[in-house]
Amino acid sequence: MRELRIAAVADIHLGEDLRGHYRKKIEGIERRADVLLVGGDLTRHGTIPEAQVVAEELSGLPIPVVAVLGNHDYHSDCDQEIIDLLRDAGIVVLDDEGTVVPIDGVRLGVAGGKGFGGGFAGKCASEFGEPETKAFVRHTKEIAERWRRALKELDADHKIVLSHYSPVKDTLMGEPPEIYPFLGSYMLAEAADAEGADLFIHGHAHAGTEKGVTPGGIRVRNVALPVIKHAYTVYCLNGDHC
Amino acid sequence: METPHYVAARVQRALAEDDRTTELGIRVDVRGEEVYLRGQVSCDERRHQIENVAREAAPGLRVHNEITLVEVREPGEEEHL
């Protein structure tokens, strides 16, 4: 099986002030990668004009683009419109579901969505007490459940989870520990570990670090733009050899 | 004088909630009359807007804009997993 070259980035936070800038940096991406994964926070305020800039910057590339939204993309309550707009531009947007991208006969499965917070095992919020607390925790639980199902149903040679929120603490190092519960949840890792995946890509933690691993041994990469400091990073998934 | 702790909290909330900035990742430290802003943004205009919003939220204090610009470089070396 041929090796797959996965380009990934998150937190591009585009707006009209940055029109054209990101596109310039990803020209020629097809020579370096087979697919581009974008891990949410595509915009700053989640408005339609900003989403249009995102569509312009990411559409018409010679390789497939798979994206999820981030918390910023929900800010103006236009998340569904943004998803439709991006899909119309030819971008695959995952909203708690999976997709299979065929690459030269190799099937790359990608599952995921925005994700959510709650914290990490031993120090996390639980579904107890006020309705607001329960709703917060339940949101993450339901997302994790949908991801688990999506991963299970993926018929693919390699599987990647694409998220905005983090599944582990490792990649949050550099962020204040007080805000960890707002940066991710162990439930996202648990879903991936239950069904298995080759890689877990996320963003959101601008001050975090790139590399981590789930309790079950899945490699985690935080590709937030301020973390990777490049237009994207390329991860090669091993075929028979590299 | 207002407690620096609450000034920092107000500035941080303003930076997150004001439509001109919506920046969640800016560290705000207040020491006496001085306000320090740290973090990374992607263009100069955003850096200045953050300073403006912080000044409005902390009138009378000296704002030090120590925010740096993220320079988005061309893709580097790939990682083999």
Ligand SMILES: [Fe+2]
């Ligand atoms: Fe972000």
Ligand SMILES: [Fe+2]
């Ligand atoms: Fe985010």
